[in-house]
Amino acid sequence: MRALVITAPGEAGVQDIAPPSAAPGEVVVDVQRVGICGTDLEFHTGRMAYLRSGHAQYPMRIGHEWMGTVSHVGEGADPGWRGRRVMGDTMLGCGTCRRCLRGHQHVCGERQEVGIRGGRHGALAQQLTVPAASLHHLPDALDPALGALVEPGGNALRAVQGADLSPGDRVLIMGPGTIGLLCALFARAAGAEVHLLGLPGPGSEFARSLGFEHVWEQSTLPDLPLDALIDAATSAELPPWALSRVEPGGRVVLIGLADEPSRIDTRDVVLGDLTVVGVLSASPALEETIAAYASGAVGPRPLIAATISLEEVAGVLSGTRPRRASAAPKIHIDPRLT
Structure with a gap:
């Protein structure tokens, strides 16, 4: 079969490998x-922390936002999976430790992560193997595009759940990339007044095209009381700034990661009676995300800029945007295309 392989920083290409x-x-x-996400780009550049910690090493086969159809079932797996359309959890815990037994397999210290950690190959290939226990069935209402948006959507839904929004609450989402926009869609579905913070340029303009009227830069953000802030950006300066802007008694949710450490003042947390929530992984929210997409409560399809072949992935990882791509943030790959 054909698979995209990263062999070293900046070096990636399609290889023919055994199925x-x-x-x-x-x-x-x-x-x-x-789907391609920021983690995949970090592996291509060599900046991903797991490469330094030893949790990952080249050569790598990336890709953790995926959907497909089960074609073969191994010994001991439910044969009823054969022929079903599925997506899968990225986080694969050991299944026996205290965290896994308490339902927290996504933070298992010995976990594998599909296409990311522990040598578990990713989905940028014609075929993929995963544990049957990690699968989630996709209803007919979800076509391939929506199926491959479940994993990032689950991360965004968990961030919005962490913000604990009620109808009429005002939330500021920092970073109008894929995760930030998915957060905005889920927050709008929850009845919140959604504001977005970004840099001037196509990202902010695209957010406005989705019907979000309140899109700001830091210099233009009005002095409004903010009940919650969600940091879906990659700036080390934004988390401490968020603590200074949220209303006393409010919530700050951190899902974006910066290359450098963020320094927050715990006095801001204590004196503001704030709740700070960190989100790692979509795992606990995958079924809810599938239901939200299937019902139409959240419609993420406009976030897909283009669907390309495996042969075009290396160029995208190197920063070349497909000529036919829209202004949307997400690039999808169909490994069946040639």
């Missing part, structure tokens, strides 16, 4: 759609 076989408890999935 996978399902180990006991696993399935083989024929991949239909995969």
